[in-house]
Amino acid sequence: MTLFSGMFEALIGKKITIEMKNDLSFSGTLNSVDKYMNMVISDLDKSGQYETTAAKLLNRVFVRGSDVRYAYLDRSAVDVEQLEELTRKEGLSAKS
């Protein structure tokens, strides 16, 4: 499990906003995530801007990890100290 896969897995059930590379944004509850950071987001915020009227009807979307630009999170959602420690350890294991 990579560093950020673990971080996203801990966010399952929490509110997340994904901004994609095509400038589309999805705001909702993180349903699931995988090692590629593909995500399923459900209970989509209806006030979001979607390209087509069909997209406005969406309730649950699968987002391809490679198409994500940003993920906006709540500050409380991440244990920053733990993440900094894990990042430091990543460097050590990569050297061995």
Next chain:
Amino acid sequence: MSEKHEIATSSIQKEPAYTEAIRQPLDTVRLALGERVYVKLRGERELRGKLHGFDQHMNILLSDAEETITHIKFDPVTNEEITSKTTKTSEMIFVRGDLVILVSIPRRAA
């Protein structure tokens, strides 16, 4: 009776030229954990925020971040470039690594 074919493998060990650990570029960024950094992204975007985590793909997590998008319009009448900037702040932002061009860390961290 089966003959054992032993393949002798000689491992050629190279003597390292230096005795200290060779630092990789990302080790320098690692020094800036907890500090405010500048990140330049593809698409005329820049971010400034506190660095909390990153990986070998340059996926990055920043807190208290400010994003600046620079829009460049070309006016064919006056033949000049018009730049305008928009900013957005976020308390916690994850950035996909394949967009990252560079990360700049504060001098004192290095």
